[in-house]
Structures are given as C-alpha cells and as structure tokens.
Amino acid sequence: MEKVDCIVVGGGLAGLSAAYGLASEGFEVMVLERGDYSGAKNVTGGRLYLSRIRNLYPELWDEAPLERPVTRELITMLGDGTATTVEIAADRFAGGDPGTRDGAGTRDAAGTRDAAGMCNGAPQSATVVRAKLDRWLADKVTEKGAMVVTKMKVDELLREGAAAGAEGAVASGGKVIGIRAGDDEIGADVVVVAEGALGLLSSAAGLRKLPEAKDYALGYKEVIELPAATIEDRWHLNPGEGAAQLFMGKVTRGMTGGGFLYTNADSISLGIVVAMEQMCSRGDELESWRLLDEFKDLPVVKPLVAGGTVAEYSAHAIPEGGIAAVPPLVGDGYVMVGDAAGLSLNALVTVRGMDFAIASGYYAAKAIVAARKGARGGAGAGIASRAGIASGAGIASGAGAGAGTLSAVDLAGYERSLRASFVLQDLETARAYPALIENRRLFTHYPDAVGRLLQDVFSVGPGPSQRLVKTVWKGARRDFLNLATLHDLWELRKL
Amino acid sequence: MNIDAKLGLDVFKLDKEPHIVVHNEVCAAKCRTKPCLYVCPADLYELDDQGRMTVNWEGCLECGTCMICCEYEALEWRYPRGEFGVQYRMS
Numbered sequence A: 001m002e003k004v005d006c007i008v009v010g011g012g013l014a015g016l017s018a019a020y021g022l023a024s025e026g027f028e029v030m031v032l033e034r035g036d037y038s039g040a041k042n043v044t045g046g047r048l049y050l051s052r053i054r055n056l057y058p059e060l061w062d063e064a065p066l067e068r069p070v071t072r073e074l075i076t077m078l079g080d081g082t083a084t085t086v087e088i089a090a091d092r093f094a095g096g097d098p099g100t101r102d103g104a105g106t107r108d109a110a111g112t113r114d115a116a117g118m119c120n121g122a123p124q125s126a127t128v129v130r131a132k133l134d135r136w137l138a139d140k141v142t143e144k145g146a147m148v149v150t151k152m153k154v155d156e157l158l159r160e161g162a163a164a165g166a167e168g169a170v171a172s173g174g175k176v177i178g179i180r181a182g183d184d185e186i187g188a189d190v191v192v193v194a195e196g197a198l199g200l201l202s203s204a205a206g207l208r209k210l211p212e213a214k215d216y217a218l219g220y221k222e223v224i225e226l227p228a229a230t231i232e233d234r235w236h237l238n239p240g241e242g243a244a245q246l247f248m249g250k251v252t253r254g255m256t257g258g259g260f261l262y263t264n265a266d267s268i269s270l271g272i273v274v275a276m277e278q279m280c281s282r283g284d285e286l287e288s289w290r291l292l293d294e295f296k297d298l299p300v301v302k303p304l305v306a307g308g309t310v311a312e313y314s315a316h317a318i319p320e321g322g323i324a325a326v327p328p329l330v331g332d333g334y335v336m337v338g339d340a341a342g343l344s345l346n347a348l349v350t351v352r353g354m355d356f357a358i359a360s361g362y363y364a365a366k367a368i369v370a371a372r373k374g375a376r377g378g379a380g381a382g383i384a385s386r387a388g389i390a391s392g393a394g395i396a397s398g399a400g401a402g403a404g405t406l407s408a409v410d411l412a413g414y415e416r417s418l419r420a421s422f423v424l425q426d427l428e429t430a431r432a433y434p435a436l437i438e439n440r441r442l443f444t445h446y447p448d449a450v451g452r453l454l455q456d457v458f459s460v461g462p463g464p465s466q467r468l469v470k471t472v473w474k475g476a477r478r479d480f481l482n483l484a485t486l487h488d489l490w491e492l493r494k495l
Numbered sequence B: 001m002n003i004d005a006k007l008g009l010d011v012f013k014l015d016k017e018p019h020i021v022v023h024n025e026v027c028a029a030k031c032r033t034k035p036c037l038y039v040c041p042a043d044l045y046e047l048d049d050q051g052r053m054t055v056n057w058e059g060c061l062e063c064g065t066c067m068i069c070c071e072y073e074a075l076e077w078r079y080p081r082g083e084f085g086v087q088y089r090m091s
Helices: A013-024 A130-143 A167-172 A200-204 A228-234 A276-280 A288-297 A354-377 A379-389 A408-420 A422-429 A445-458 A468-479 A483-492 B003-007 B024-030 B065-069
Strands: A002-009 A029-032 A047-049 A068-078 A083-089 A125-127 A147-149 A156-159 A176-181 A184-193 A216-225 A242-249 A257-263 A267-275 A309-319 A334-336 A345-347 A350-352 B020-022 B045-047 B053-055 B075-077
Touching (some): A002 A013, A013 A029, A013 A130, A029 A130, A047 A350, A083 A445, A125 A242, A130 A147, A156 A184, A156 A200, A184 A354, A216 A276, A242 A445, A267 A288, A309 B003, A334 A354, A408 A422, B020 B053
Parallel strands (some): A002 A184, A029 A147
Antiparallel strands (some): A047 A125, A068 A125, A156 A176, A176 A184, A216 A267, A216 A309, B045 B053
C-alpha cells in the first residue's frame, strides 16, 4: 500500500485549512476532493465570520476572495400581513472597534473612514462564494507543497484488523490506517476526516453515528445576479460593503428555521434553512422547494430580487445538533474536523460553521505536527505512548524511525486545543440552543405579535384614536403578558 | 420558477449508474408517509403509475436529506463517483 504522512478526506475549508498547516510544516499531505474543484460540492448561506480566525493563518485573509464585508445587519420578522425589520449598521461590523481586532489592523487611531466609507480596520464578517473561496484556498495549499487531488472520491476509511470492507474492522475498533478510493488503497500516519456534513465514511467506519434528522437542517438557496450598484441601492450600502438579512416567521410556515439573504459582489444568495425533522414530519406534504418560491413572492422580498437573474440553485445539509451531537474528535490514526465533526452553531441571529471549520483544521494541523515531533523527538517515548493505546496489533506497522500511525493519545492535543479555543467554547456556551430553537412560537407567535403591535401603533383607523400608551399596553397584554410568554422567557434565558 | 427550470441552471455531470437506489419492497411494506416525496429540495421523487417510488437521481443536489429522512433505510444513497454529479459554480 502506497503511504503518505497525512491524507485529508475532503477539500473543503476544514480539510484545506488542515492541509495548509501541515504542508507549511513540511508534511507530505494528500487532499482528496470528489468535486471537479474545491468548492464544487459546497454550499454556504453566505457569510464567513472572520473575527475569530483572522489570527489563524493571518497571511491568508487579506487576499482571500471575499465578496463583501458585512456592515449592515437586518432581521425581518414576518407575521400575518406584517413584516417588521430591525436594521443596524455599526462601525464595529466594518472593523471600527479596536476591541474586535487583534492589534494588527491598519485603521488609524482615530478610527476614521476612508474615501470608500469603510473603516480601515478589519470587518468581522464577509459574504463568500464557496466555489471561489475554496478553490483559492486549494491553490494556496498547493503552493505550500500539498497535493490536492480533485475528482477523487474516497470510498472507505480503512481500519486495521480486517480486510477492506469487512464488518470486522468496524467492530474491532482497529486504528484508521488509510483510505480506499475505487481500487486504490493509500496508507497514512494520520487521516484528517473532513468529509463534510453527512459523515457517511466515518459512520460506515464506526467513528460516528449515522446522520439523524434531529441533528440537521436543510439549507437551499438561489444565487440571483444583480448589478453591484443595484445591490448597494437596495440595501443602502457604501460601495463594496455588504448586508446580511435574516427572515423569521411565515417564511418557514412556523418551522424552526428562516430565510436568509446575503449580498455578494454581483449577486445575492437567497435561501431557506429549515429543521429537517420538522420538515419531514409535516402532515401537509408541502414540498420544501416551494417554500423558497413563496419566500421570493412575499411583498417585502419581491422588490429586493426584482430584475435579478437566477443563476444557480443549490442545497446542502447543515449540522445543527450542537455540541451534544459532536462525535469523538480524535481516535487512533485520525482526527475529525469541520462539518464532519458537527462543528457548527445556529444562534438564531449568528449562524456559523465555516469559521469553525477553518479553526478546527488549523488546530488539527498544529496537533498533528506536535504529535509527530513528540514521536520523533523521543523515539522510545513516542513508540511507548503509541503502544499504550493501540490495541495490541499493528504497533509493528510503523516502519520508519518515528513513522507510524499516530495514536489517539498522540493526537489528543487536537481536542484539548479545540476545547481551549472558541470552537468548543462557543459550542459549549450554546449547549441549550438546539432544544430552545425548536420552540415554534419563536417562528409563529412572536414575529406575528411584534408586527401586530407596531401595526396598531402606526395605524390611523376609522374610529377615534386611543392614546399611544393605551394602544401599546393593549397589544402587549394581548400578545406578551401571558403564561406562555413568561414560560418562553424563562426558557430563553439560556440563550 | 418551476423546479426543473431551477435545476436546469446547475451544472450536472452524469454518471452512467444511479447513485441513489430505492428499495421499493421496503417503501411498500413499511413506509406510509413517504417524506422523500416532499423533503427533497430538487423534487426528484415521484410515484410511478404502479405506485412504485422512483428517483430522478440525475438532478440530485447531494444534500442527503432524503436519506436522512428515510426512517426505513429504503434508500441506498451514496455520493456520485468522483467528478460526477452536481458541480456548483457560485454557491
């Protein structure tokens, strides 16, 4: 069996991030990507949060192909016949707040804006298109000396202890020793499992459970081309800046989820995210794809997409099980990163995954480098530590000096550093979120109630007017001062 | 915009063999709700005139929703072989 230091299964952001770190340290890395190019099988809603990853691989982000920095955030609550939008533009989003930067920013001390209206600091997030971003990162990884093989689908993660494809390998829990792609087998000291959200290879290999509807959302979107100037007009943007708009309520017909709209350079991404379990247990047989057309037809959305040309339609599964659904991150011969490890977070108004993917790849690479150095540094000690965990068989397979499969103990630094980083800390903070956002009142009652209240406030009806305070009080009492709301409030304190 | 028009915008590279196989004996014997008919964002599933579930796998967006939502494991679902299937250009 041909052998390399490291195989990365999947050339998305998590896998490429790991490969970049490893190749930078001189590791022999092979990235296997089943698409025609990196990004060909990937879908984002549209936004990458940069604030927490900017200091990881800092040389990368200034030249990354980002669409627009998001300087304007909008949330639209859709009720019956109402649409209430909260909109905020903040200097901090554009990078105007020194507190959000890591000291390397170029903004001057006074925080002045340049001619384009942008703060000279670094934006906290930017819209992205995966076919561009991932492809660019794959080029960077190649420049570092890694081999990125596209059009190559991995069919199996090989575990020691049984012939390829045999059930015995899974049951025996043998270490991961490589991969099979078609008839080819390639061995590696460590396999970085970056296969994406479904985790089919790792569940077939017994490294995680099969995907369950309760842990996923379905996301699907249209990319709609619009001229840059039109985008800037419609969302009140300075040239080059971008907006993110989320929609809650009627758009999902009460299901957990929402609509999203992200402005790219010359297009917008308009789509729906909906909890898979709720979608597939609907009694009314509503076809999922129709929700997006209904969304586009809403009076508040129609003018936003008017005149646009739909250019692509895409869909993807999104891990939304939270930290409880994160599988073991490390085992003998492998680490799990990105969506494959369930590292994503829906916190209602901030939806993140790509920054977790990049960070997990970064920390995986660091840990692998440290593990290998440890193993090489004290040859005896390294071998002993591996012998301690490997299940008897296979210790002899490490042929060269210091070479051989890295054990779970060797690789434990990955999980430790992920726990010490924002990735698992933010997921831990959000432990209760997946259960909380199943509360359908968030997507039915509240968007409607907010709209109704404000509708009353702004209405001039045929009858005599009431004092404003009375109108507000009446609406509040009707929709907010009741047991159900108090109960929700009590639950939502965990948010 | 109908779903076929949407799928018509995407780049698909078609393999000769399907990457999704429906085990109709399982569907017929066990499944009453048939969520695959409406969860699929590409609307690929339909019942033929004999009531058998069919899947137009050629237009698959590879999200995996049908497989995840099938409680009875009636779908043999894998990704298309390397270089086949949908190739997103701007998502």
